[in-house]
Amino acid sequence: MRVVLVAGAVALGVWAGRAMSPDVAMPEAGPAPAASASPREPASAPAAPSGVAKAATFPALPPADVAIAPWIDELTARARRGDTGAAMRLAADLLRCEGWRPSAPDAAALATRYGRLPWQPVDYTRPASGWTSEAHARAWTRNRRAVLDRVCPGLDDTMTAQAGEWLLHAARLGDTDAMVCYAISPDAFAKPVLSDRWVQWTRRWRNEALPMMMRAYEAGDPRALEALGWAYGSARAHGLAMSPFAALVEPDPVRGTVYGELYMRLFPGQEDLPPPAWTGLDASQAREAAALFERERPRFAGRTLLPPCSALTWFR
Amino acid sequence: MGRATLGVIGVAFLLGIGWSVTRHENASPLPITAAAPSGHAEVAPVMDDVRSGPLPTKDADTAWRRVTSSIACLGSAGSGTVATFVVDRSAGPMRRDPDAEGSPCEHGPLRDWRTIQRELERAARLGSVEARFAYASDPLLLEERRAADVDAWASWREHAPGYLDEAIARGDARAAVLVAITRDPAACDGVSGDPRCRGRPALAWILGPDPGEAFVHYLVARTLGDTSRLVDERLVTLGAQLEPAEVDAAQARAQEILGRARP
Known part of the structure; x- marks a missing residue:
């Protein structure tokens, strides 16, 4: 009798434990809600990060670079209803606001007065050809600071610390941009490196990154193809430093070469290149590569190149 | 039903909850449909x-x-x-x-x-x-x-960090210098030829910049016998940058560390 009672208690405990687990109770719950005001501005212009699996049934996102705090509740609700664009917007804006403090009380006014670069659209990326002058560099920096002074007020550190969770939420909803972003950027969403937070995040990343990347690959996302090509072969072949993601896989010259060849055919005008000769591989590897190439080629037919990780655009 | 039996049942119930929650936390929360296919060897x-x-x-x-x-x-x-x-x-x-x-x-x-x-x-x-x-x-x-x-x-x-503290407590000047260099963002500016200035120590990820602590550990290192140019120069430079009260506090802290050391 006692044994039966104990077994029953264990079973009841297991049931209760499952009921207490947040993801079981709310499978699409997303990160914890953050307190904020309600939206003050109407949605007018879409500013969604690109994502292959983004749902098309949600209204436009708030314009880029507006204060995000007043939108938090709406974006949170939308993300929880499956809007990957809203989840990615939260990830991107919360991430760039992490650690932000007002530059100065009149930062925005100063930026308007002295910043010679246009306010919108803001080019977040550094000029590829370098700065045209020191004044150019200063104005660019000032402009970025002014954007943060506009986007970030009203957010606290607890809210910005959720950026990575929103990225993961978008990935779990099927956004392949988020999947690739998560897999290639373990350090970006849990700073500082080697902190408790980083260790916890990275332990989860180590188990999830490769399967996540493979989901994006199998969905035909060219960003996953590029990342896998670099991980399996190209980075090592070119003597480049291994990316964090590449450290999760063993070098594989066949996969590395095939993914590289498939990726090359995504560039405009390169779509109809003939199959490669597989030089650099031995006969057995070449046969394997040719078969893999033919098998995988249809997956990426008609796909176009996409910039990696829209949530990190601000930091490029 | 006796009190002991109730106690056992209560413990069993809690163990059940613990097992279930732990199992849930350890499981991947993502319903991954595409696991890594065969051939994708993980390191x-x-x-x-x-x-x-x-x-x-x-x-x-x-x-x-x-x-x-x-x-x-x-x-x-x-x-x-x-x-x-x-x-x-x-x-x-x-x-x-x-x-x-x-x-x-x-x-x-x-x-x-x-x-x-x-x-x-x-x-x-x-x-x-x-x-x-x-x-x-x-x-x-x-x-x-x-x-x-x-x-x-x-x-x-x-x-x-604990291993380095132990080393300093044993009177190892190398450990004191390592902590000092790590804490001192400008440690190797203008100092050439010192092998300890080859790149930034990995420790910088866990010991943040702190000129005051750097000064303390340079003081400890010198007292423990490090007479290198690096240590001398940084003591002079940092000593000039810190406020007199900070220097006094650093010397007191260095004495405290040295008091625990067994060279």
Whole structure:
């Protein structure tokens, strides 16, 4: 009798434990809600990060670079209803606001007065050809600071610390941009490196990154193809430093070469290149590569190149 | 039903909850439909090897000797990653200079850097004084594998500061200088030729910049016998930058540390 009672208690405990687990109770719950005001501005212009699996049934996102705090509740609700664009917007804006403090009380006014670069659209990326002058560099920096002074007020550190969770939420909803972003950027969403937070995040990343990347690959996302090509072969072949993601896989010259060849055919005008000769591989590897190439080629037919990780655009 | 029975049932209930929650937390919350297909071999994390692999020796000093002799041999035996480390006797294992001379022997007892890393960590855990300093100053973990080897890095983060404190308490000036350089963002500006200025110590990730603490540890290092130009110059520079009250506080703290030291 006692044994039966104990077994029953264990079973009841297991049931209760499952009921207490947040993801079981709310499978699409997303990160914890953050307190904020309600939206003050109407949605007018879409500013969604690109994502292959983004749902098309949600209204436009708030314009880029507006204060995000007043939108938090709406974006949170939308993300929880499956809007990957809203989840990615939260990830991107919360991430760039992490650690932000007002530059100065009149930062925005100063930026308007002295910043010679246009306010919108803001080019977040550094000029590829370098700065045209020191004044150019200063104005660019000032402009970025002014954007943060506009986007970030009203957010606290607890809210910005959720950026990575929103990225993961978008990935779990099927956004392949988020999947690739998560897999290639373990350090970006849990700073500082080697902190408790980083260790916890990275332990989860180590188990999830490769399967996540493979989901994006199998969905035909060219960003996953590029990342896998670099991980399996190209980075090592070119003597480049291994990316964090590449450290999760063993070098594989066949996969590395095939993914590289498939990726090359995504560039405009390169779509109809003939199959490669597989030089650099031995006969057995070449046969394997040719078969893999033919098998995988249809997956990426008609796909176009996409910039990696829209949530990190601000930091490029 | 007796009170004891109720107690047992209560404990069983709590154990059931604990098992279920733990199991849930450990499980991947993502319903991953596409697991890595066959052929996508994942690299085993370093710490997994540490936990599962057999322990080759039981003696800390023997383990440390195996590490040093293996590293010394890498120049002639190794290629690729394994050849990137070398022991600098004054500062412990350091990144190998690509142009450095080859080592005198053909093969070391441990040829693979992962094995050497595991042995270094093990020697440190077993209590080898030299291994502890060496491991704290350079865990022989690859920066580009930081995320993939998160457990090994986390273990180093946990143990390195304590090992250095122990070394300073033993009167080891090298440990004091290492902490000072790590805490001093401008430590190696304008100082050339000091091997301790080869790159930023990995410790900088866990010990943030703090000129006051740097000054304290330079003071400790000098008192423990380090008369290098690096230490002298930084004492002068930092001493001029700090407020007089900060200098007084630093000297008091240095005395406190030295009071615990057993040179």
